[in-house]
Amino acid sequence: MVETEKMVKAITMLADGLPHVKFMHVCGTHEQSIVQYGLRSLLPENVEIIAGPGCPVCITPKYDIDTAVFLAKHGVTVTTFGDMYRVPSTESLSDAKSRGADIKIVYSISNSVDIAKKNPHKEVVHFGIGFETTAPTTAVVVKDAPENFSILCCHRLIPPALLFLLGLGEIDIQGFIEPGHVSTIIGVTPYRIVSEKYKVPQVVAGFEAHDLLMGILMLLKQLREGRCEVENEYTRVVKEEGNVVAQKMMDKAFEVVDADWRALPRIPASGYEISKRYEGCSARKKFEDVLEEFVYDSREPKGCKCGEVLRGLVYPDECPLFKKVCTPMNPVGPCMVSREGSCSIKYRYG
């Protein structure tokens, strides 16, 4: 095993003489590891790592949370992953439950299907959030879901978001550390267009301190050698072609749609909706009539900088609400709720 000290020395050597470089990762689990292991403090001054829109809970639109709450208040059982439960919205799922709505936390979409099977006279809607890592689990269950089960499909796709972020031109990025488990599903190829179009190196990395340091080392080496490629550090899990079985299932289960991301403008071709073939599993379709009465209040909390945090423009402690008004006990924005939100991680680890 290569020692951390040696890796840091190599990073320092490769960074020496380079201008200030900024690498972005788009994964809450990466941010968790970077902060937990104190990796930023090990890097030379001219190497900066920032977090992008990598927490699926944080980027799930307020509109969709409000839709889930609306359905729960209209006699539907809504199941959700725990991370989503307390995310602030017009009314969080947790607040709605305390007021009597039938909302249940599940570990897996399979648990949600089991609830539907055990309660055949009750409509069950699963709040289907998550990136490409989670989307295949939805694709598996739509094939033979019970009639009283449907999905509020809010899955989002990482490569279109990278293209969109760079296209905004707000931020100068010299490299991306790509998420290991999203890449487990999609493989390495879908990132190539980002390197080709914007001339940025990318490395798919795992989640141990050594994986991330090696990812940074590989990005610096590419910069040194004037290369803009997609490399894979996490070969023990990520295959070049990804999980082909999962991809085939997703192709059948979903259609790609333009999608909203919380705190970002609508991103072209960046989301999944349930395909026509499995339309009976789409909660939006199934409850079309009920949802006609849904009135949306788009106001976000004043002063909250989650949008800028998610776009990599500011660090959490640059938000005026951070640790003062906004805490994990009393979160104002989504990034303070999820354990993988940048604000929550910064609050817990400093």
Place this chain on the structure above:
Amino acid sequence: MCLAIPGKVVSIEGTEGVVDFGGVKQKVRVDLIQELQVGDYVIVHTGFAIEKLEEEDALETLRLWEELAQYM
């Protein structure tokens, strides 16, 4: 949210298997993995095995690290 943890497959029955996570055994769906066998290692995300861990792929990581050792 994209957290996935490794475990060892101890039994398989149809689309379900039991995975041992260092002593804690849990049922997981295995529909997303081809040619899975008892004894294989998988990584599991929200109750679904999403990839098999292969020894030769793990060795590829080590090879990569050795290659970059010239800078260390």
